[in-house]
Amino acid sequence: MGWFDKLKTGLKKTKDILNTDVRDVFKPGEILDEEKLERFFADLIRTDMGVKAATAIVDELRTKHLGRTIVLDELWETIRGKLKDILTGDGETEWEIENPMSPINMAEEGPTVLLVTGVNGVGKTTSIAKLANYMHQNGKKVVLAAADTFRAAAVEQLTMWSQRIGCEIVTKESGVDPAAVAHAACQLAKEINADIVIIDTAGRLQTQTNLMDQLGKIVRVVEKQIPGAPHESLLVLDATTGQNGISQASNFSSYANCTGIVLSKLDGSAKGGIVVPIRQEMGIPVKFVGLGEQIDDFQVFNPALFVDALFDRGDVA
């Protein structure tokens, strides 16, 4: 099942609650009035994109179409155009939707290091397994660094994944400095000529400055080991996250310089709209999406499909 279908299955089941179809609000032939705009504002808010972004879109609709007869395609143009602009960004190379490696900034030579961070329970470890599996399947030599030495059985969890995948893993006993694990993984990667190092980190809230400093330390340590590392700093965001996602993105960025977002748990009914203001305000693009707990429930982010899914446009699929 493609990811748009997966999103839609999730959405369909909650349709009676959600009522998100653009066509329910904007009936062709009727006049666009304030009441309809307010209903659409509500739909936008329900995606978690926040008041600012929702207001911007509604304002654009108001300016262009208020008081006029509704032509669905024209409204849709305006909405989709605005959102896609935000999510695609300008002047950037577009990645290939079919190639999960394409959004990753690979090292010119030597191992490429990926640092994966995020608040507690968002799906870091699982996303790493998915990413590692894909790379491994495509002939890359992967080393995992079990640098979550804090949470109960976090190391065992990543170890089980590494066994299923059949890739290398570096672990140390619990309580050890996570930077030491990252260091050891980089060293092993150089020794065995690995292509990729992926560092799992403990979940932490962005307000815990001592733990955030720890991320800075990991960055400095791997940088010393491998020039240019970490080549990617991926922040995992749970699609159900509300407005706190903005605080997560901005704080993690200032400690770990995030270069991309993994939007996990998009197989639920949450829309993940929080990535809209994050893209808009901080310029961090979504690179991957997580669509389930299994190892292949993972895809490259597709802005066009994402925007369609935000509004559950039944006729797009």
Added chain:
Amino acid sequence: MFESITKNLNEAFSAFRIGGKLTEKNIRDGLQQVRQALLEADVSYDVTKEFIDKVAEEAVGDKVLKSLDPTEQVVGIVYQELVNLMGPVDHSLAIKRNDVSVIMMVGLQGSGKTTTCGKLARLLKEQGHRPLLVAADLQRPAAIEQLRVIGEQIGVPVYSEDPKTSSPLKVCQNGVKQAKKTGDADIVILDTAGRLHVDDELMAELEAIDRKVRPDQALLVCDAMTGQDAVNSAKTFNEALEIDGVILSKMDGDTRGGAALSVKQVTGVPIKFIGVGEQLDRLEEFHPDRMASRIMGGGDLQTLMEKA
């Protein structure tokens, strides 16, 4: 003290301070600021809308229109209404006196169920109970191991079975059976696997456990950082299981936690505890007044309430 709301309301009302008269329309316009603050705190759209309508009714009364500081009056009303909606407090866990009580922890993936099982076991143990943790998550890699480590940390036994040959229902039934037979435990806490509310198959599995094990308490663990979707998942879990209480996890960050209001509103189920850290002693009782002030932007409201 509710800085953003207060500031915005002050701005909205300022024009009418200088000689002008405050009208109903001014108040309604001012309430737009409150609406925005609630939405930014992740209170669901529908709950916000209903809330604002209710507050508007109250706020256009004489008291506010004639008061010297309408901003304070309005903020006071908003605060009081929030407290009313999230209350009354109920921290009870329906523990039986002479029999084994069963508590089942449910929720979305990664919400904090396993950690909260440990926190609750620790709390109950402190109160003199003898809890048993049951590892009913056979799905997530190392979920059993995680509960084992937690059990060790707090000195509470963990019941588990080989995930290859058992099922979640069996583990729960056998865990409860063992507690009853040996008499070693008086409270059994079931740690279930995380699941999406739209996953019919896994929801059915949970319903089967609920039907056959008949827990005394089904507690929904909800991540305090959840956005607008909180209402959908809470509603579905409640329809399937008749949830007895909600535990709001990860409140130790800077989230406003508007999901609390939404979940309480759509399910009517009381919020019993909040999780305020990863450590197993980080569980607190829920207080609607603190939550109300947090949703509105934080700070101590006492002074304001005295004036209003």
